[in-house]
Amino acid sequence: MNVLAIETSCDETAAAVVADGRDVRSTVVWSQLADHQRYGGVVPELAARAHLTAIGPVVRDALSGADAEWDDIGAVAVTNRPGLSGALLVGVNAAKGIALARNLPLVGVHHIEGHIAANWLIDELQDYGEIAMPAVCLIVSGGHTDLIRMSAPGEYELLGTTLDDAAGEAFDKGARLLGLGYPGGPAIQHAAETGDPAAIPFPRAWLNDSFDFSFSGLKTALLRLVEPYRVEPVDTPEPVREPYAAHVPPTFRSDMPVADLAAGFQEAIVDVLVGKTMAAARACNARTVILAGGVAANARLRAAMETAVAEHDHSPRLISPRLTYCTDNAAMIGAAAHWAIQRGDIAGFDLDVFARESLTRKG
Numbered sequence: 409m410n411v412l413a414i415e416t417s418c419d420e421t422a423a424a425v426v427a428d429g430r431d432v433r434s435t436v437v438w439s440q441l442a443d444h445q446r447y448g449g450v451v452p453e454l455a456a457r458a459h460l461t462a463i464g465p466v467v468r469d470a471l472s473g474a475d476a477e478w479d480d481i482g483a484v485a486v487t488n489r490p491g492l493s494g495a496l497l498v499g500v501n502a503a504k505g506i507a508l509a510r511n512l513p514l515v516g517v518h519h520i521e522g523h524i525a526a527n528w529l530i531d532e533l534q535d536y537g538e539i540a541m542p543a544v545c546l547i548v549s550g551g552h553t554d555l556i557r558m559s560a561p562g563e564y565e566l567l568g569t570t571l572d573d574a575a576g577e578a579f580d581k582g583a584r585l586l587g588l589g590y591p592g593g594p595a596i597q598h599a600a601e602t603g604d605p606a607a608i609p610f611p612r613a614w615l616n617d618s619f620d621f622s623f624s625g626l627k628t629a630l631l632r633l634v635e636p637y638r639v640e641p642v643d644t645p646e647p648v649r650e651p652y653a654a655h656v657p658p659t660f661r662s663d664m665p666v667a668d669l670a671a672g673f674q675e676a677i678v679d680v681l682v683g684k685t686m687a688a689a690r691a692c693n694a695r696t697v698i699l700a701g702g703v704a705a706n707a708r709l710r711a712a713m714e715t716a717v718a719e720h721d722h723s724p725r726l727i728s729p730r731l732t733y734c735t736d737n738a739a740m741i742g743a744a745a746h747w748a749i750q751r752g753d754i755a756g757f758d759l760d761v762f763a764r765e766s767l768t769r770k771g
């Protein structure tokens with residue numbers, strides 16, 4: 409069955425047609441990056457308005473990209489939790505309109521379940537076949553850092569979560585402190601390529617070997633390290649009268665070791681993510697280690713995770729989504745919707761949005 413999936417939880421307007429939860433017939437992602445970049449982060453009101461403009465064309469593109477007519481679609485799925493409320497509402501209302509007009513079942517999807525389900529997608533470049541359970545999933549995105557034990561699709565137990573910033577948020581804030589722009593993850597990865605990760609020591613929060621995370625100390629350490637290199641900008645920009653203050657990037661002396669700072673900062677995040685994921689895999693006797701979320705696109709994280717899995721006593725299989733399915737997209741929502749449909753989890757027209765909701769409760 410073809411599912412038309414819609415994702416508008418943050419700053420990507422996305423739609424996709426996915427067959428049987430696995431086969432991506434089309435995927436369209438309209439990034440609002442240009443709208444938010446000058447503010448140094450996502451402005452929720454702008455995101456909601458940009459989704460409104462983009463949603464119609466994006467859905468039409470997804471249908472035509474799949475060579476599909478409305479009659480070829482068997483259900484409509486949409487992210488309804490968690491995310492920016494105004495942004496989620498646009499996708500949910502579009503999905504309700506389509507479901508009503510076409511008399512289609514409506515499915516509400518949890519964004520994090522979507523990120524996990526991205527690993528089940530197949531296309532000409534990737535097919536993991538059967539994925540053995542139990543699995544330990546590391547979900548690392550702009551809003552989440554969760555370690556989850558998965559015993560089957562739909563069955564999740566939260567092992568640990570972040571006590572402060574999410575891993576992607578740490579990358580974004582770190583890049584902001586270094587004056588590297590938004591989004592921070594790709595910017596730090598790029599700057600770190602020529603750096604020495606061991607040149608400058610950064611703290612790692614192991615938190616008594618629990619499965620929880622904390623990245624705020626790392627951010628403070630970076631702030632202290634860049635402060636001595638800070639200089640006043642030569643041209644102070646004129647204040648602009650506009651509803652949202654534009655972000656003015658900091659300026660630094662030219663001898664600041666940007667590459668070493670970026671490499672050391674990235675390594676500290678990656679070390680803790682890999683260390684705790686491997687400890688969880690051991691504790692759960694995991695047969696598979698699953699990476700998911702925007703930070704799963706990080707090249708250093710993927711490489712370090714591969715090495716750690718190869719050295720692990722039980723050698724679980726490591727799987728991670730294709731780069732295009734790590735960051736927000738609607739194909740992953742189509743994959744998770746398939747599981748929801750199999751569970752009989754069909755929504756009514758009272759489907760609501762929730763800014764915060766965990767996939768599991770802790771414990």
Ligand code: KG4
Pocket residue numbers: 418548549550551552575576577579580591592593594597701702703704705706707734735736
């Ligand atoms: O999953 P995602 O697209 O959106 C959320 O659900 O939050 O994740 C976005 C996050 C951003 O914080 C971004 O900086 C980070 O993923 N990210 C990366 C990389 N690409 C995206 N972080 C590290 N390295 C990357 N290559």
Ligand code: ZN
Pocket residue numbers: 519523549550701702735736
């Ligand atoms: Zn996401």
